[in-house]
Structures are given as structure tokens and as C-alpha cells.
Amino acid sequence: MIVEGTVLRGPEFEPIEGRVVYEDGRIEAIEEASTTSDRIVAPAFVNAHTHIGDSIAKEAGRGLTLEELVAPPDGLKHRLLRESDRDEMVAAIRRSVEFMRSGGVTGFLDFREGGADGVSVLREAADGLPVDAFAMGRDELAALEVGDGYGASGAADDDFARERDAAREVGKPFGIHAGENRTDDIVPALDLEPDYLVHMVNASAEHLDRVEKQEVPVVVCPRANLVTNVGLPPIEDLVERTSVALGTDNVMLNSPSMFREMEFAAKFTDLDAPEVLRMATRAGAEIAGIDAGTIEEGREARLLVLDGDSDNLSGVRDPVRAVVRRAGVADVLNVIHPAQHN
Incomplete structure (x- = not known):
């Protein structure tokens, strides 16, 4: 399974353009790559x-x-x-x-x-x-x-x-x-x-x-x-x-x-x-006691996918700040939990 967009990667939530690859409830890879997706992918x-x-x-x-x-x-x-x-x-x-x-x-x-x-x-x-x-x-x-x-x-x-x-x-x-x-x-x-x-x-x-x-x-x-x-x-x-x-x-x-x-x-x-x-x-x-909370290889695939082109989030310059201070339920496109893929 793959989700693309601006990925808030690692413990510092570094925004990168790319994709998260996950399989059997675990993150397999975080790949930097050009993408046309407006999504913001954050830890759940x-x-x-x-x-x-x-x-x-x-x-x-x-x-x-x-x-x-x-x-x-x-x-x-x-x-x-x-x-x-x-x-x-x-x-x-x-x-x-x-x-x-x-x-x-x-x-x-x-x-x-x-x-x-x-x-x-x-x-x-x-x-x-x-x-x-x-x-x-x-x-x-x-x-x-x-x-x-x-x-x-x-x-x-x-x-x-x-x-x-x-x-x-x-x-x-x-x-x-x-x-x-x-x-x-x-x-x-x-x-x-x-x-x-x-x-x-x-x-x-x-x-x-x-x-x-x-x-x-x-x-x-x-x-x-x-x-x-x-x-x-x-x-x-x-x-x-x-x-x-x-x-x-x-x-x-x-x-x-x-x-x-x-x-x-x-x-x-x-x-x-x-x-x-x-x-x-x-x-x-x-x-x-769960192995989650950051988007890193090997961790559980607990992911929050936001619509970066929603009326609320379009034009955002700082995606981490936007998730914390601006985003809301209406901006959520998907919430990924490991049990959905086991």
C-alpha cells in the first residue's frame, strides 16, 4: 500500500515530498520522490x-x-x-x-x-x-x-x-x-x-x-x-x-x-x-506501549492523511504548523490503522 504527498518524516516531522509504503500494518519505506499529490501525511x-x-x-x-x-x-x-x-x-x-x-x-x-x-x-x-x-x-x-x-x-x-x-x-x-x-x-x-x-x-x-x-x-x-x-x-x-x-x-x-x-x-x-x-x-x-507516533521504517502504519488542498489548508507554507494549529476533522481524507491491513 502506498500513500503520497508531503510526508512528515521521522521524530522531527521533517516535511518531504514523497511516499510512504506500508505492508501488513508496518511501514516498509519512506521514499523521497516528486509527486503531484496535495496530501499531507502525518502520524496518527x-x-x-x-x-x-x-x-x-x-x-x-x-x-x-x-x-x-x-x-x-x-x-x-x-x-x-x-x-x-x-x-x-x-x-x-x-x-x-x-x-x-x-x-x-x-x-x-x-x-x-x-x-x-x-x-x-x-x-x-x-x-x-x-x-x-x-x-x-x-x-x-x-x-x-x-x-x-x-x-x-x-x-x-x-x-x-x-x-x-x-x-x-x-x-x-x-x-x-x-x-x-x-x-x-x-x-x-x-x-x-x-x-x-x-x-x-x-x-x-x-x-x-x-x-x-x-x-x-x-x-x-x-x-x-x-x-x-x-x-x-x-x-x-x-x-x-x-x-x-x-x-x-x-x-x-x-x-x-x-x-x-x-x-x-x-x-x-x-x-x-x-x-x-x-x-x-x-x-x-x-x-x-505502541510502536507508533512517528513515520519511520519498521514502525506501525498509523497514519493521518489530510487534504492539503482543502479550503482550510490550501496555500499552507509550513505543513507541521498547519497540522497543529489549523487543521481539523473536515480536512481528514483517511486514517490508517494497522488492523485494517492485517
């Missing part, structure tokens, strides 16, 4: 943090605080989740997965409420779709057994030592919220030696130094943080110290669009476009 996205069960409550809770919206066990989202019919939940989640797919996502990590049953809901919702749904189970150890990892709510809610030990024992990742709207849960979270942290909005210099020392990746969700009025994460400081990935967080509050998340992150920081694109691709892929 990995959404590194979602709460996709919230798809049953989009734009609910106007005017509520973060605690009133999402704090377990009685925040609005948790009450709505308990009240939701399983079929309704599956259908709503599937629509969100399909939306992410249409926007260039081939994998996402979901903090999955509802224990083992919540994991099965996600499995059912994503069944047959060419998107990898990584279920970070929570609420009970059984969710870790059937899921892809454990996603802890935060060290202020519990100590999670048992869950951390269990995840380590079975070789699955352990992620935890930290520093979203407080500071006192950051050190206890770091003490657990997590595989990754989520948010870190209120991290101090000392916290950031420890993140660097422990080499803990961080997932940031700036649009959600802005909506819940907890501030904005220190993305530039984090990038100086560790690997930083992008997530869209609660579907209740935000569309799960990586295009919107990248644009927002790019425009409120001084990070260059390749760094932001790396946050939306390679950094998330590393947390998920």
Missing part, C-alpha cells in the same frame, strides 16, 4: 487521557465546580453514570470513539469508571472499530485484571498502594491524577512511582524537579483545566523535564478532538509546532 494521534463514559452527559453541569462535576462518588458525572442504561452508555461511547477516529486518533487511554463492568462496556463500544481503546480500569482490582492498566482518581481519595503493587505485579501501567486543583496529592502520587501522571496544573518547582528525577511522563489536558477553572498546566516547564503527552479529558466538558487540543496548547505556549505534534503522537504512543 494518540489521545493520552479521556473519560469517555461522560459521553452520556455532554455539556452537563454548567456553572459547577470541578468537585461538583467529577469528584467521586457523588459528583454529577458519577451520578449520571450510575443512572445510565448500559445500552445507552455503549452507544454514546461508540459515537465518541467514531468521532475520535474521524479526527485522526488510532488509540486512546481511558480512565474507565465502573470497575470490571466499565471495562467491558468500553470493549463492547469499541468492538470492530479500527481504534485501540486502552482501558485504564478503576474502582476495583478486578478492573485491572480485565483492563489494560489502572487509572487512579488521585492520592487524596485513597493511597492506592495495593492497586499500584497489583499493576506492577502483572506488568500493566498505573496512571494517576495529580495536581489538578490542589497540591497536596502530588507528592503522595509520586511516592507511588506511577508510570504516568495526569494534569499537574498546580505543580511547584520542587514537584517538577522530582518529576524529572523520577522520569515520570505527564499527560496534560489544558482545555479541560480551563473549563473547570483550575488554571493551566505549566507545559513548557514540564517539557523541559520529561515526556509530555496530550489528552482531551472529560467528554462532558470537551469534544475529544486532538486538533483542538493541539491548537489550544500551541497558542497559549511558546512551544514550536513539532513539539506539540510530538505530544499528540509519539508521547502518547509511548505511554500506551
